[in-house]
Amino acid sequence: MYAWSIPWMSRADRRRWKAAKTVDDLGELMALWLEGHIASRPGYQPRYGPDDETAHLVPTLAALCRAGYVTTSSQPGLTGTGVDGLWWEQRAAVELVVTDPPLLHRLVDAAYTAGLLVRINDYRPGRPGGGVQDQPVVTTTRDGEPVTAFGGRISRADLANQWPGLDADLYREISTGTYVSVVAPEYGTPGERLWATLDFLTGQRRNDRANPWTSTQPADPASR
Numbered sequence: 001m002y003a004w005s006i007p008w009m010s011r012a013d014r015r016r017w018k019a020a021k022t023v024d025d026l027g028e029l030m031a032l033w034l035e036g037h038i039a040s041r042p043g044y045q046p047r048y049g050p051d052d053e054t055a056h057l058v059p060t061l062a063a064l065c066r067a068g069y070v071t072t073s074s075q076p077g078l079t080g081t082g083v084d085g086l087w088w089e090q091r092a093a094v095e096l097v098v099t100d101p102p103l104l105h106r107l108v109d110a111a112y113t114a115g116l117l118v119r120i121n122d123y124r125p126g127r128p129g130g131g132v133q134d135q136p137v138v139t140t141t142r143d144g145e146p147v148t149a150f151g152g153r154i155s156r157a158d159l160a161n162q163w164p165g166l167d168a169d170l171y172r173e174i175s176t177g178t179y180v181s182v183v184a185p186e187y188g189t190p191g192e193r194l195w196a197t198l199d200f201l202t203g204q205r206r207n208d209r210a211n212p213w214t215s216t217q218p219a220d221p222a223s224r
Contacts, residue, residue, distance in 0.1 A: 009040040009047070009165075017042055017165050023099050023177075026170060027070050031062035034071075043072075043162040053078070060195045061094070063202040068103045069096040070174070072162065073150070075139065077184055077191035082142070091139045092184040092191040093150045094198070099177040107201065111182045114197040119151025119181040137183050150181035 016038065020026045033041040033049065035058060040046045050058065053076055061071045077092035098104040111118045122132040136152030159175040166174070182198075184191025199205040 007046060013038055013040045014165055018167060020170055021167055022170065023068065023070065023173060026166075026174065027065040027068060030070055031065040034058050034062045034065070042164050042166065057195060060198050060202075060204065063204045064094075064096060064198060067202040068100055069098055069107060069202075071096050072179070075148075077186065077188050077194070079188035084142075086143045088147075089141045089187040091187050092194040093139045093181060094194070095150055095179060095181045097174055097177045097179050099173055104178050104180070107180060107182070110197060110201045114193070115185065116194060116197065117181075117183040117185055119183070121151060121154045121179040121181075137181070139183055141187075150183055154179055 017029060020029055029038060030041065032038045036049055040048075050061075054061075054074055057074055057076060061074060064071050072095045074094040075090060075092065078088070078090040080088060082088045096107070098107060108118055108120075117137050119134040119137055120132050121134060133153045134151055136149035138146040138149050140146070140148040156175075163171055163174060182194065184194045196205060
């Protein structure tokens, strides 16, 4: 007997995403998808949840979504030999979309204070160059060769593919928000401090003595 999955989003899930009218509504639905309460999300393979490697990140990511930071992509910090027998190194990283300026400033300030790398992609239709489009940062290597990166230019087509089926007004708001990639400068598990930093941002953690914002020197700006 073969296991198989229907290759499209259910009508009930489509209705839920279409019914979202605000960024808060969208964030709550993304949190529910991360937690396994919704089978599908826009712009992702239907009826699939987050990758297994990101399971331990779900509480952090869901809290971000409920705090006004809608996460769109993430990966943990890992190093090791892959199934291909080659050496893989991965930086902890997350991409979020933010539409509220004070929340954006809090995120960027927290990331810089913790010595993390930040990439801004502020898409604005009709503006020269499409707004701020920072260069991407490599986040995964295979035997020293780049494999994936976070940040980089976001086109109108990219946004349409990422958010199909949303309410038109909500899509307009989210597609003109600021996309922020926050990346650990270290490869592997040392970079997992990224998630602690974000937990302090959302209030998931409150013990100031363990706060990485106060214990880590900012990264060299030239490396950003």
